[in-house]
Amino acid sequence: MSLVLRVDGDRWRSHLKDVRARHPALVPVVKGNGYGFGLGRLARRSGWLGVDTLAVGTYEEIPAVEQRYDGSLLVLTPWRPWNPAPDNPRVIHTVGRVEDLTALAEHGSSSGRRPRVVLERMTSMRRHGFSAPGLREAAALVLERGGVHVEGVAVHLPLARGSHLSQVERLMTDVVAAGLAAGHGSDRRTIWVSHLTDPELDTLAQRYPDFTFRPRVGTDLWLGDRGALSVRATVLDAHPVERGDVYGYRGRSAPRPGTILVVSGGTAHGIGLEAPTGEATMRARAASIARGGLDAAGLVRSPYTVDGKQRLFAEPPHMQASMLFLPRGTAVPEVGDEVDVRVRLTATLFDRIEIS
Numbered sequence: 001m002s003l004v005l006r007v008d009g010d011r012w013r014s015h016l017k018d019v020r021a022r023h024p025a026l027v028p029v030v031k032g033n034g035y036g037f038g039l040g041r042l043a044r045r046s047g048w049l050g051v052d053t054l055a056v057g058t059y060e061e062i063p064a065v066e067q068r069y070d071g072s073l074l075v076l077t078p079w080r081p082w083n084p085a086p087d088n089p090r091v092i093h094t095v096g097r098v099e100d101l102t103a104l105a106e107h108g109s110s111s112g113r114r115p116r117v118v119l120e121r122m123t124s125m126r127r128h129g130f131s132a133p134g135l136r137e138a139a140a141l142v143l144e145r146g147g148v149h150v151e152g153v154a155v156h157l158p159l160a161r162g163s164h165l166s167q168v169e170r171l172m173t174d175v176v177a178a179g180l181a182a183g184h185g186s187d188r189r190t191i192w193v194s195h196l197t198d199p200e201l202d203t204l205a206q207r208y209p210d211f212t213f214r215p216r217v218g219t220d221l222w223l224g225d226r227g228a229l230s231v232r233a234t235v236l237d238a239h240p241v242e243r244g245d246v247y248g249y250r251g252r253s254a255p256r257p258g259t260i261l262v263v264s265g266g267t268a269h270g271i272g273l274e275a276p277t278g279e280a281t282m283r284a285r286a287a288s289i290a291r292g293g294l295d296a297a298g299l300v301r302s303p304y305t306v307d308g309k310q311r312l313f314a315e316p317p318h319m320q321a322s323m324l325f326l327p328r329g330t331a332v333p334e335v336g337d338e339v340d341v342r343v344r345l346t347a348t349l350f351d352r353i354e355i356s
């Protein structure tokens with residue numbers, strides 16, 4: 001019953017090395033389901049890449065990576081008072097509120113172990129971070145009372161639609177105005193960024209030669225060469241049906257003659273939880289219904305490709321298997337054959353990962 005992520009190892013590793021070579025200050029992001037690969041594997045891979053820091057999404061993810069990688073661990077979710085005491089010297093905390101910074105500084109002053117922090121400046125994302133005045137207040141607090149070791153400012157930008165440069169430049173003005181970096185070492189002149197293109201990073205490096213820009217990259221690193229990755233399911237069974245034959249948990253009847261194909265992969269893997277792609281517009285669907293298409297029978301597109309086409313689910317996916325409907329005339333694969341599956345790797349749990 002397996003859903004397999006198959007990786008062309010040479011091609012994948014050479015892509016990783018290429019991204020690494022283009023970004024000496026790269027910070028790999030290792031979070032969630034590990035972009036399909038798993039957190040542990042990507043932590044080891046980050047060590048192999050020779051980076052000094054990796055980023056995890058949450059504090060809960062630290063145990064999955066800390067034994068497999070020995071550099072610094074940047075936590076992307078901002079620290080809050082309910083998170084663990086900030087004593088792990090390998091952890092860099094993201095801070096986006098004055099009260100949290102105050103709490104960390106107090107902890108540092110009383111324990112004598114200054115927590116490592118990056119101050120997050122809010123972007124047009126409006127997810128987390130200081131406003132411009134908030135960043136000035138935070139900088140003043142750090143300069144007056146210490147208690148934390150500031151390792152730069154973070155900006156998390158939305159996925160690219162047009163250039164981010166003008167926004168980053170406005171934010172850089174706030175960083176400079178906050179006075180945090182003036183007269184201090186390179187740590188405080190580090191800007192942790194995400195979702196900038198290579199030309200944008202080059203431009204920023206030229207315009208702000210005193211600062212180091214550190215790109216935090218997940219998708220474009222691990223999944224950047226999609227051609228090196230394929231997702232394969234196995235055909236588990238095939239049953240010819242006539243129009244009207246009953247099948248499935250819900251006792252549906254076949255809309256046409258064809259084959260019910262049972263393939264590995266179901267809700268437990270994350271199959272079927274994504275929006276259908278392709279002909280999803282109302283108009284396209286209406287046209288298909290007018291033609292008497294199978295979606296008129298209430299069948300929904302699946303991510304499985306059989307005989308060159310993305311097929312419809314015969315019914316909603318089961319926990320570990322899915323039933324597809326193949327209309328008569330389709331070349332029906334044999335039990336044991338593999339079929340291609342198009343899934344979002346960040347939302348899929350694989351039974352096996354095979355890296356050649």
Ligand SMILES: *Cc1c(COP(=O)(O)O)cnc(C)c1O
Binds near residue numbers: 029194
């Ligand atoms: C997830 C995340 C990233 C990496 O995003 P990708 O699109 O996977 O490269 C970078 N920065 C922050 C703050 C994130 O949460």
